[in-house]
Amino acid sequence: MSRVIATIDCPVAAPKNLMPASVAEPLADLLKVLADPVRLRLLRLVADAPDTTACSCHLPGPLGISQPTLSHHLKKLVDAGLLVREQRGRWAHYRLGSQSLLPLREYLDSCC
Amino acid sequence: MSRVIATIDCPVAAPKNLMPASVAEPLADLLKVLADPVRLRLLRLVADAPDTTACSCHLPGPLGISQPTLSHHLKKLVDAGLLVREQRGRWAHYRLGSQSLLPLREYLDSCC
DNA sequence: GGTTCGTATCGATATCAGTCGATACGACAA
DNA sequence: TTGTCGTATCGACTGATATCGATACGAACC
Numbered sequence: 001m002s003r004v005i006a007t008i009d010c011p012v013a014a015p016k017n018l019m020p021a022s023v024a025e026p027l028a029d030l031l032k033v034l035a036d037p038v039r040l041r042l043l044r045l046v047a048d049a050p051d052t053t054a055c056s057c058h059l060p061g062p063l064g065i066s067q068p069t070l071s072h073h074l075k076k077l078v079d080a081g082l083l084v085r086e087q088r089g090r091w092a093h094y095r096l097g098s099q100s101l102l103p104l105r106e107y108l109d110s111c112c
Numbered sequence: 113m114s115r116v117i118a119t120i121d122c123p124v125a126a127p128k129n130l131m132p133a134s135v136a137e138p139l140a141d142l143l144k145v146l147a148d149p150v151r152l153r154l155l156r157l158v159a160d161a162p163d164t165t166a167c168s169c170h171l172p173g174p175l176g177i178s179q180p181t182l183s184h185h186l187k188k189l190v191d192a193g194l195l196v197r198e199q200r201g202r203w204a205h206y207r208l209g210s211q212s213l214l215p216l217r218e219y220l221d222s223c224c
Numbered sequence: 225g226g227t228t229c230g231t232a233t234c235g236a237t238a239t240c241a242g243t244c245g246a247t248a249c250g251a252c253a254a
Numbered sequence: 255t256t257g258t259c260g261t262a263t264c265g266a267c268t269g270a271t272a273t274c275g276a277t278a279c280g281a282a283c284c
Contacts, residue, residue: 018174019156024149031152035143036242037136040219044131047223062130066244071262073242082224090251090260101224107152108220111159112194112213148272178274183232185272202230202281 027103033080034104038063038073043082046094139215145192146216150175151185155194158206 033039041063063070074094077083081100086093145151153175175182186206189195193212198205 017160019153021149021153024152028147028149028152031143031147032241035140035147037133037140038242040136040140040143041131041133044219044223048129065242067261068245068263069243075262087251092261096224101220105220107156108213108217111156112208144271150272177272179231180233180275181273187232199281204231 027107030080030100030104033076033082036073038065038069039077042073042077043096046083046096139219142192142212142216145188145194148185150177150181151189154185154189155208158195158208 034043065073074083074085074092078085078094081097083094084097086095146155177185186195186197186204190197190206193209195206196209198207
């Protein structure tokens with residue numbers, strides 16, 4: 001006959017409510033856009049601009065990056081809704097997107 | 113004599129105060145750790161646990177990842193200070209690290 | 225001591241992101 | 255229309271990272 005073995009099990013209960021992947025993945029995508037020093041500086045720069053509008057003609061120099069690289073980063077920020085692009089004559093101007101960081105704020109408040 | 117050319121210049125002033133790279137890079141590193149769906153779910157899972165403590169023995173199954181992959185992600189979270197590891201007998205338990213998200217909260221409040 | 229089991233590390237692979245030079249596009253100026 | 259200039263795209267390279275199987279380590283049990 002089989003003996004009942006008193007195995008010492010992990011005393012912590014298994015998790016019940018797991019955050020769904022359908023929620024975690026879009027949030028991770030947003031964080032991936034934020035997780036770059038150049039883009040963090042770009043966002044802050046637009047936020048600090050007089051009317052929260054910045055022209056990209058001034059940016060490559062201080063940031064130490066080339067023009068294609070700047071264009072690449074700005075596109076990422078616009079695609080994520082973090083910046084809004086507006087064409088003024090020959091120049092492209094950028095302002096902050098609204099509400100785009102709401103999912104991140106909600107996660108931080110609910111989680112940590 | 114030279115003629116003054118009325119070139120139409122960009123009407124937006126050049127940025128003055130640029131966020132220093134020494135600030136942006138650590139924050140980007142923290143965001144890189146957060147920018148993964150598995151790690152977002154792990155953090156939320158620990159936060160939702162009864163005493164905010166979770167045992168990793170229950171995690172690979174629901175998350176759909178192998179044990180080495182789980183170990184990899186937990187190490188990243190611990191290294192970033194987002195989780196604190198505590199050995200209890202044979203099991204490793206995890207709780208939330210405190211203050212580790214402060215730089216991110218400050219950035220969000222000051223910027224966006 | 226030997227076994228079991230939770231966890232970490234190693235090695236390999238595959239995918240992805242940042243960067244830049246070269247080039248194309250497009251709007252305004254002359 | 256021709257040129258200039260701001261911007262986007264392309265192609266290529268490089269480095270970082272997520273993943274897993276195999277294996278090693280370490281502590282508790284028998």
